[in-house]
Amino acid sequence: MSTTTTVQEAAAERAGAEDAKGAEPVFSVDGLWKVFGPKADRVPADPELAALSAAELRSRTGCTAAVRDVSFDVRKGEVFVVMGLSGSGKSTLVRCLTRLIEPTAGTIAIDGEDVRAMDRARLRALRRHRAAMVFQHFGLLPHRSVLDNVAYGLEVQGVPKRERRAKAQEVVAKVGLEGMEQRRPGQLSGGQQQRVGLARALAVDPEVLLFDEPFSALDPMIRRDMQEEVIRLHGEEGRTMVFITHDLNEALRLGDRIALMRDGRIVQLGTPEEIVGSPADDYVREFVRDVPREQVMTVRRAMRAASAQEAGEGPALSPEATVSQAIEAVARSGQTARVVDQGRCLGVVDSDALLEVVAGTANGSAGSAGSAGSAGSAGLAREGVA
Numbered sequence: 001m002s003t004t005t006t007v008q009e010a011a012a013e014r015a016g017a018e019d020a021k022g023a024e025p026v027f028s029v030d031g032l033w034k035v036f037g038p039k040a041d042r043v044p045a046d047p048e049l050a051a052l053s054a055a056e057l058r059s060r061t062g063c064t065a066a067v068r069d070v071s072f073d074v075r076k077g078e079v080f081v082v083m084g085l086s087g088s089g090k091s092t093l094v095r096c097l098t099r100l101i102e103p104t105a106g107t108i109a110i111d112g113e114d115v116r117a118m119d120r121a122r123l124r125a126l127r128r129h130r131a132a133m134v135f136q137h138f139g140l141l142p143h144r145s146v147l148d149n150v151a152y153g154l155e156v157q158g159v160p161k162r163e164r165r166a167k168a169q170e171v172v173a174k175v176g177l178e179g180m181e182q183r184r185p186g187q188l189s190g191g192q193q194q195r196v197g198l199a200r201a202l203a204v205d206p207e208v209l210l211f212d213e214p215f216s217a218l219d220p221m222i223r224r225d226m227q228e229e230v231i232r233l234h235g236e237e238g239r240t241m242v243f244i245t246h247d248l249n250e251a252l253r254l255g256d257r258i259a260l261m262r263d264g265r266i267v268q269l270g271t272p273e274e275i276v277g278s279p280a281d282d283y284v285r286e287f288v289r290d291v292p293r294e295q296v297m298t299v300r301r302a303m304r305a306a307s308a309q310e311a312g313e314g315p316a317l318s319p320e321a322t323v324s325q326a327i328e329a330v331a332r333s334g335q336t337a338r339v340v341d342q343g344r345c346l347g348v349v350d351s352d353a354l355l356e357v358v359a360g361t362a363n364g365s366a367g368s369a370g371s372a373g374s375a376g377s378a379g380l381a382r383e384g385v386a
């Protein structure tokens with residue numbers, strides 16, 4: 001597989017992202033807290049304690065607030081990335097979704113059902129059928145074959161042998177492990193083992209796949225392959241995915257929307273274009289400083305109203321075309337490029353405006369991606385040129 005795919009090409013492979021627009025939530029999280037330490041409950045309940053910095057909270061109470069008053073929805077069919085530096089609370093947040101970690105306060109619903117009210121049997125069913133987790137350490141059973149490892153989740157569910165083997169075989173093929181069914185995990189590379197872990201989660205056909213930094217132990221080329229695998233699978237199936245990473249490039253490649261965490265809070269939630277183009281604060285700005293903006297930003301950022309003459313000539317681009325694609329079109333034609341949606345000219349982009357986006361000096365133009373948390377597209381173009 002190519003290792004030179006650009007950010008926008010990777011995103012362009014991802015079908016179904018547009019479907020995530022405005023879709024109903026799978027997970028709805030409101031006012032979620034997870035506090036570790038003695039008498040943790042009092043922290044979210046007491047506004048004075050809740051307002052303390054991490055260090056002050058620790059010295060006053062001995063508690064760590066790993067997740068602080070977090071609210072968001074995961075929409076059906078989207079890839080929702082939780083990103084942040086080590087210790088920002090990503091794993092704790094995602095583990096709270098299925099109560100692998102018990103939240104301290106707040107509400108969590110899956111398809112409208114209250115997760116915090118579920119009894120043990122319901123929770124087990126949630127984790128087995130509805131929201132399966134793919135871990136970094138995939139926990140494969142060393143003495144079982146690939147096929148039996150993949151079938152394991154179905155075995156736990158009590159699915160008859162013939163049926164689970166057939167399903168496992170199907171999923172093994174889906175993740176590119178055909179021919180390796182009888183190997184033991186020890187006879188596989190790290191990337192192949194990760195595929196087994198992915199196949200095992202897929203075999204139970206969950207509504208949501210939760211990935212906890214699944215690729216961070218892999219070397220960069222294999223990691224890239226696995227990212228492409230996820231993009232491909234998502235394109236084929238449109239399954240909802242929640243993906244934890246501390247790697248910004250991975251977040252931009254995979255995410256329809258990204259929640260950027262710092263010290264237990266979500267500091268910004270938006271499409272890659274919103275995060276890169278309209279950072280919420282200096283922390284986010286610093287985080288995204290080195291991102292190649294032209295590969296993430298769309299022509300909407302550089303667009304201005306067209307004169308009558310401009311509206312009738314020049315190359316046509318879709319509103320989702322990236323600035324990089326627009327630069328190429330403008331350079332080739334020597335004209336302004338039209339941004340056309342369903343035959344209608346929305347505006348034009350010229351080289352000056354495109355360069356301003358690259359330089360980061362454009363001040364959010366017409367049709368800009370909007371504020372954090374707003375409905376948005378994949379941010380990266382699927383079909384660049386109209």
Ligand SMILES: Nc1ncnc2c1ncn2[C@@H]1O[C@H](COP(=O)(O)OP(=O)(O)OP(=O)(O)O)[C@@H](O)[C@H]1O
Nearest residue numbers: 036064066084085086087088089090091092093246
């Ligand atoms: N069981 C625990 N007891 C006490 N503190 C904890 C516990 N688990 C996590 N923490 C603390 O909560 C904070 C968030 O941890 P978490 O593992 O969620 O972060 P993360 O962003 O996933 O980090 P990483 O990328 O390193 O996995 C950290 O300060 C961590 O030390």
